[in-house]
Amino acid sequence: xxxxxxxxxxxxxxxxxxxxxxxxxxxxxxxxxxxxxxxxxxxxxxxxxxxxxxxxxxxxxxxxxxxxxxxxxxxxxxxxxxxxxxxxxxxxxxxxxxxxxxxxxxxxxxxxxxxxxxxxxxxxxxxxxxxxxxxxxxxxxxxxxxxxxxxxxxxxxxxxxxxxxxxxxxxxxxxxxxxxxxxxxxxxxxxxxxx
Numbered sequence: 202x203x204x205x206x207x208x209x210x211x212x213x214x215x216x217x218x219x220x221x222x223x224x225x226x227x228x229x230x231x232x233x234x235x236x237x238x239x240x241x242x243x244x245x246x247x248x249x250x251x252x253x254x255x256x257x258x259x260x261x262x263x264x265x266x267x268x269x270x271x272x273x274x275x276x277x278x279x280x281x282x283x284x285x286x287x288x289x290x291x292x293x294x295x296x297x298x299x300x301x302x303x304x305x306x307x308x309x310x311x312x313x314x315x316x317x318x319x320x321x322x323x324x325x326x327x328x329x330x331x332x333x334x335x336x337x338x339x340x341x342x343x344x345x346x347x348x349x350x351x352x353x354x355x356x357x358x359x360x361x362x363x364x365x366x367x368x369x370x371x372x373x374x375x376x377x378x379x380x381x382x383x384x385x386x387x388x389x390x391x392x393x394x395x396x
Contacts, residue, residue: 257282261392316343341366
């Protein structure tokens with residue numbers, strides 16, 4: 202809870218900081234974002250008992266091109282590995298396409314949305330032990346917001362928060378069928394921006 206309050210306060214302070222127009226206006230060419238963060242995972246299904254929260258790190262990369270001064274189109278990949286207390290490894294890999302929008306030309310605040318696929322390995326281990334490992338695919342959605350600091354050079358920094366959702370549907374476990382299996386991923390992190 203303390204971390205969430207600190208992140209919220211930092212976001213408010215960043216939003217209130219004045220920004221110089223030349224340092225915040227994106228160019229019209231391609232861009233790349235590479236970074237990482239802290240991710241909280243929640244595995245859930247219709248008949249699962251209790252909440253299955255896990256905490257781990259994540260790595261993400263985005264690439265695309267600006268379509269105008271306020272909007273970008275691009276692709277996103279995010280990798281979320283986790284090792285359970287049982288020693289089992291869970292791996293989640295998102296591949297999505299999306300759009301990023303800046304409401305103000307002279308400030309670094311942005312919103313983004315994406316959709317695509319999530320590739321999961323051993324996701325059912327969140328609920329119960331599985332043998333052998335199970336690979337799954339899921340429809341994925343992501344939303345987020347953040348702040349980008351630009352410099353006169355091609356490099357900048359960005360902080361962001363996002364939620365990704367992977368909808369796996371019904372999955373067969375070793376003992377039963379888990380109905381409406383969903384994975385939620387909340388991330389807060391920082392990244393290097395190259396424009």
